[in-house]
Amino acid sequence: MEQNKKTMPEIAKRANLSIATVSRYFNNPELVAKKSKDKIQKVIEELNYSKNRYAKVLSTGTTDLIGVIIPNMAYDFYDNVLQEILSYADACHLQCIVFSSNSDAEKEKKYIQELASYQVKGIINLSNTLDSSLLQTLHPNVVGIERECTHIKGVYSDNYRGGQLQASLLHRNNCEKFFYCTTHFNNVRTASKRLEAFQSYCEENSLDYEILAYHFTKEYELDTKILLEIFNTVTASSNKKCGIAFSNDNHGVMFLNILFRHQLNIPEQCEIIGFDDSTISRQAVISLSTIKQDKRELAIKAIDLLLQPNETNKHCMIDVQLLERESTS
Amino acid sequence: MEQNKKTMPEIAKRANLSIATVSRYFNNPELVAKKSKDKIQKVIEELNYSKNRYAKVLSTGTTDLIGVIIPNMAYDFYDNVLQEILSYADACHLQCIVFSSNSDAEKEKKYIQELASYQVKGIINLSNTLDSSLLQTLHPNVVGIERECTHIKGVYSDNYRGGQLQASLLHRNNCEKFFYCTTHFNNVRTASKRLEAFQSYCEENSLDYEILAYHFTKEYELDTKILLEIFNTVTASSNKKCGIAFSNDNHGVMFLNILFRHQLNIPEQCEIIGFDDSTISRQAVISLSTIKQDKRELAIKAIDLLLQPNETNKHCMIDVQLLERESTS
Numbered sequence: 262m263e264q265n266k267k268t269m270p271e272i273a274k275r276a277n278l279s280i281a282t283v284s285r286y287f288n289n290p291e292l293v294a295k296k297s298k299d300k301i302q303k304v305i306e307e308l309n310y311s312k313n314r315y316a317k318v319l320s321t322g323t324t325d326l327i328g329v330i331i332p333n334m335a336y337d338f339y340d341n342v343l344q345e346i347l348s349y350a351d352a353c354h355l356q357c358i359v360f361s362s363n364s365d366a367e368k369e370k371k372y373i374q375e376l377a378s379y380q381v382k383g384i385i386n387l388s389n390t391l392d393s394s395l396l397q398t399l400h401p402n403v404v405g406i407e408r409e410c411t412h413i414k415g416v417y418s419d420n421y422r423g424g425q426l427q428a429s430l431l432h433r434n435n436c437e438k439f440f441y442c443t444t445h446f447n448n449v450r451t452a453s454k455r456l457e458a459f460q461s462y463c464e465e466n467s468l469d470y471e472i473l474a475y476h477f478t479k480e481y482e483l484d485t486k487i488l489l490e491i492f493n494t495v496t497a498s499s500n501k502k503c504g505i506a507f508s509n510d511n512h513g514v515m516f517l518n519i520l521f522r523h524q525l526n527i528p529e530q531c532e533i534i535g536f537d538d539s540t541i542s543r544q545a546v547i548s549l550s551t552i553k554q555d556k557r558e559l560a561i562k563a564i565d566l567l568l569q570p571n572e573t574n575k576h577c578m579i580d581v582q583l584l585e586r587e588s589t590s
Numbered sequence: 591m592e593q594n595k596k597t598m599p600e601i602a603k604r605a606n607l608s609i610a611t612v613s614r615y616f617n618n619p620e621l622v623a624k625k626s627k628d629k630i631q632k633v634i635e636e637l638n639y640s641k642n643r644y645a646k647v648l649s650t651g652t653t654d655l656i657g658v659i660i661p662n663m664a665y666d667f668y669d670n671v672l673q674e675i676l677s678y679a680d681a682c683h684l685q686c687i688v689f690s691s692n693s694d695a696e697k698e699k700k701y702i703q704e705l706a707s708y709q710v711k712g713i714i715n716l717s718n719t720l721d722s723s724l725l726q727t728l729h730p731n732v733v734g735i736e737r738e739c740t741h742i743k744g745v746y747s748d749n750y751r752g753g754q755l756q757a758s759l760l761h762r763n764n765c766e767k768f769f770y771c772t773t774h775f776n777n778v779r780t781a782s783k784r785l786e787a788f789q790s791y792c793e794e795n796s797l798d799y800e801i802l803a804y805h806f807t808k809e810y811e812l813d814t815k816i817l818l819e820i821f822n823t824v825t826a827s828s829n830k831k832c833g834i835a836f837s838n839d840n841h842g843v844m845f846l847n848i849l850f851r852h853q854l855n856i857p858e859q860c861e862i863i864g865f866d867d868s869t870i871s872r873q874a875v876i877s878l879s880t881i882k883q884d885k886r887e888l889a890i891k892a893i894d895l896l897l898q899p900n901e902t903n904k905h906c907m908i909d910v911q912l913l914e915r916e917s918t919s
Contacts, residue, residue: 284598285607358686368680518873
């Protein structure tokens with residue numbers, strides 16, 4: 262990388278000026294004489310120094326970098342949103358430093374410090390590990406996507422509406438017994454709105470429902486075992502037509518595979534609806550009905566919020582959309 | 591970001607020294623008197639200036655950044671490798687600026703320029719769009735993964751061995767008619783080794799085989815149509831037991847879905863094997879036999895090559911492994 266080591270002393274030497282003058286050129290150009298300015302400009306052009314962002318950073322204090330933290334890449338949802346963030350960031354002439362944290366709190370704190378040291382414009386955080394009250398102390402410009410955002414900027418889908426749409430579709434399609442399958446969570450999560458809405462809908466319509474909250478692991482084999490347990494619960498419960506809503510598409514598709522292998526008729530005996538509209542929902546053996554989260558819009562609004570001047574608690578909710586596919590009638 | 595604008599003049603002011611002295615401290619510390627050094631050190635600590643990487647960059651010409659270019663996130667393989675790169679980079683105290691290029695040559699050139707302006711230690715490129723002869727002129731330290739690497743450093747799977755393993759498994763399992771389904775490609779690609787090996791194996795063993803090379807689009811609906819065509823070709827051809835090898839798992843799983851929907855018995859009537867061992871191969875309705883590319887090892891070796899001093903044509907080949915699952919007998 263020797264050829265990139267174009268420091269102020271090198272410019273000073275080539276321009277036959279003092280380092281102080283060169284430093285002043287970057288930091289207080291109004292104090293530099295026209296003649297010296299021209300000399301420095303010429304050397305910079307020769308050295309292609311204008312392509313070196315760091316001099317610009319030192320003189321202006323700003324970069325074109327943003328940070329992105331995702332909790333994992335096991336769920337397609339995060340891959341899909343990351344893709345959209347990279348795409349829109351590029352359109353905005355921003356570059357992304359990306360971290361995948363495995364939901365590890367200590368790592369996330371370290372990543373935020375590292376991002377701060379790169380003087381990123383801001384950080385988009387998709388992980389729900391650190392409380393927003395802590396996040397706001399770690400960096401002045403954090404935008405959450407689909408996570409708890411009480412003390413930071415945030416973009417999220419209309420999860421409550423999503424949960425309602427899931428329940429009302431299964432109800433409309435004459436299911437008799439209703440299940441909601443979700444990850445067991447201890448902290449505030451946007452996904453809890455989905456469950457809340459599903460539950461309210463069932464209560465209001467006096468439906469026979471059950472909540473299945475499990476500790477999913479993101480390990481395919483282990484999670485398949487959990488879903489087999491759920492399959493046994495669901496099929497043992499009665500001969501009624503079941504409607505099962507999942508809080509993400511990955512679990513919905515895994516469950517669909519189990520039903521197929523046990524030769525249940527879908528959607529005649531059992532209807533399934535996922536959440537996210539992630540890639541896998543279209544790639545399943547039969548396409549999975551789902552609630553579309555608009556990943557592009559989430560990414561665009563997150564970057565827009567990041568770029569706009571800080572205001573406290575600036576939040577944005579994105580519409581969701583019911584996609585009826587083969588796993589429901 | 592005003593609080594991050596901690597430039598050399600600010601240090602000079604606080605330390606009551608000239609800017610030239612401060613600049614010398616960063617660039618030629620041996621020329622700075624002990625007393626001045628101590629003063630500057632103290633101010634730097636006060637300002638937490640050591641956390642500002644840019645001064646370090648300007649003085650040393652090196653960063654802890656690496657660039658990563660992936661062609662798309664439509665195939666799980668790229669997501670999976672990216673995950674491993676992020677994970678190993680973190681272990682090496684490196685940070686990644688990530689671009690997804692959509693295989694667009696102009697974009698990739700622009701990304702490489704941007705990465706150079708950030709003085710990244712090197713660039714890991716998973717896209718096969720730009721010739722390595724061009725890449726070597728654009729940046730002195732590019733490492734390719736699973737792409738043409740004649741003029742740059744490169745890491746790839748033993749694709750020839752992979753193609754052999756695909757063919758010999760189908761042969762061993764008593765398939766009578768053999769197909770190899772791949773993306774039609776115009777440029778040199780590592781994946782062409784897979785086809786070459788499959789073909790050689792069939793020739794050597796006088797097997798009845800056919801190559802199916804199509805222009806896949808990465809659009810799920812369009813590619814499903816292509817695969818339906820292939821399904822018709824395969825089933826129309828004879829009553830013989832078919833063995834079909836795919837050059838990636840995504841197409842293998844899509845084809846598996848088509849077979850399932852047409853109620854063919856797998857693996858009795860038809861055996862399927864993919865390539866990659868990407869996430870989707872385990873998530874299919876029945877698990878897909880495949881050739882495991884060791885994504886972790888690809889990522890580790892790529893970063894190791896990137897960090898080691900430049901030598902021309904430094905290449906590394908990673909073993910592949912046959913994974914027999916439910917789609918073969």
